[in-house]
Amino acid sequence: MVLEVVGLRKRYGDVVALDGLDLDVAAGEVVGLVGHNGAGKTTAMDVITGLVVPDAGKVRVTGVDALAAPRRARAMMGVAAQELQLYATATVRQNLSLCAGLAGIRAGRRARAITEVLDELGLSELAGRPVMTLSGGQRRRAQAACALVGDPALLLLDEPTVGADPQTRAALLAAVRRRADAGAAVLYTTHYLPELVELDASLAVMRAGRVVARDSQAALLAGLPSRLVVRFADGGADGPRVIRTQDPGTTLAELASAGRRLRSIDVQHATLDDLIVALGQGEEVRDAA
Numbered sequence: 001m002v003l004e005v006v007g008l009r010k011r012y013g014d015v016v017a018l019d020g021l022d023l024d025v026a027a028g029e030v031v032g033l034v035g036h037n038g039a040g041k042t043t044a045m046d047v048i049t050g051l052v053v054p055d056a057g058k059v060r061v062t063g064v065d066a067l068a069a070p071r072r073a074r075a076m077m078g079v080a081a082q083e084l085q086l087y088a089t090a091t092v093r094q095n096l097s098l099c100a101g102l103a104g105i106r107a108g109r110r111a112r113a114i115t116e117v118l119d120e121l122g123l124s125e126l127a128g129r130p131v132m133t134l135s136g137g138q139r140r141r142a143q144a145a146c147a148l149v150g151d152p153a154l155l156l157l158d159e160p161t162v163g164a165d166p167q168t169r170a171a172l173l174a175a176v177r178r179r180a181d182a183g184a185a186v187l188y189t190t191h192y193l194p195e196l197v198e199l200d201a202s203l204a205v206m207r208a209g210r211v212v213a214r215d216s217q218a219a220l221l222a223g224l225p226s227r228l229v230v231r232f233a234d235g236g237a238d239g240p241r242v243i244r245t246q247d248p249g250t251t252l253a254e255l256a257s258a259g260r261r262l263r264s265i266d267v268q269h270a271t272l273d274d275l276i277v278a279l280g281q282g283e284e285v286r287d288a289a
């Protein structure tokens with residue numbers, strides 16, 4: 001396991017931000033860390049990266065105790081925090097050089113690693129520009145480049161595409177997927193769920209400071225009912241009736257055998273949005289595995 005988080009707890013005064021958070025991320029896996037505003041996602045990221053000290057719990061990165069040896073653990077991580085964390089007066093290349101140093105990349109390898117990531121994220125022409133002269137989306141790309149430089153074993157990306165245009169978003173998602181395919185473990189937070197479909201991420205759904213569901217998208221969605229939107233042709237109300245059902249085929253067969261004549265049927269399978277809403281409200285999601 002590249003990342004192992006066990007029993008993390010963190011309080012801010014009366015607010016319990018983390019309430020016994022357990023989470024593993026394996027090599028080659030992209031895990032989408034999702035949940036409502038205030039669920040504790042950023043606090044979890046901040047504890048893992050060493051920015052916030054937890055009240056209790058363990059964090060191990062490739063077996064290294066990240067709370068006892070934060071510098072050793074940090075050298076295995078590429079981090080893109082939610083807030084932009086670049087030096088505004090330094091150039092993109094200088095920022096990347098600092099990030100590469102933090103990531104423990106030896107000076108001899110740094111120039112090549114920087115050139116590669118600049119190229120990958122379409123930043124080569126901006127490399128000599130001070131960050132403060134870049135547009136918002138360009139800064140986002142530079143921040144992501146900082147996380148990716150040198151192919152770290154663990155990528156921690158906290159809403160990395162906020163404010164990015166579709167082209168930037170696509171370039172970044174492709175770069176993240178390539179890292180995972182090459183063996184990196186990726187923890188990725190977003191409120192924009194189609195990104196997680198595109199990344200083929202498994203999900204860790206947080207509620208009130210802990211993970212309440214952790215599985216592949218398919219397994220979690222299979223536990224949710226579909227919506228069957230049916231218009232009947234045989235009297236009664238003219239509008240559509242919405243039937244929530246775990247098994248649309250059986251429900252339709254039951255309607256037919258009850259002699260109902262149907263004018264139209266629309267089967268709407270559960271989406272990731274439905275899943276997050278259901279879990280955020282504390283509904284049980286049946287384990288379909």
Ligand SMILES: Nc1ncnc2c1ncn2[C@@H]1O[C@H](COP(=O)(O)OP(=O)(O)OP(=O)(O)O)[C@@H](O)[C@H]1O
Pocket residue numbers: 012015016017035036037038039040041042043044
């Ligand atoms: N420095 C802080 N001081 C006090 N409370 C804090 C601090 N940081 C976070 N919190 C609280 O801890 C809880 C978890 O916040 P966190 O930012 O981790 O949530 P999140 O899941 O990342 O939310 P979002 O989706 O809005 O980014 C919230 O109730 C938040 O108000």
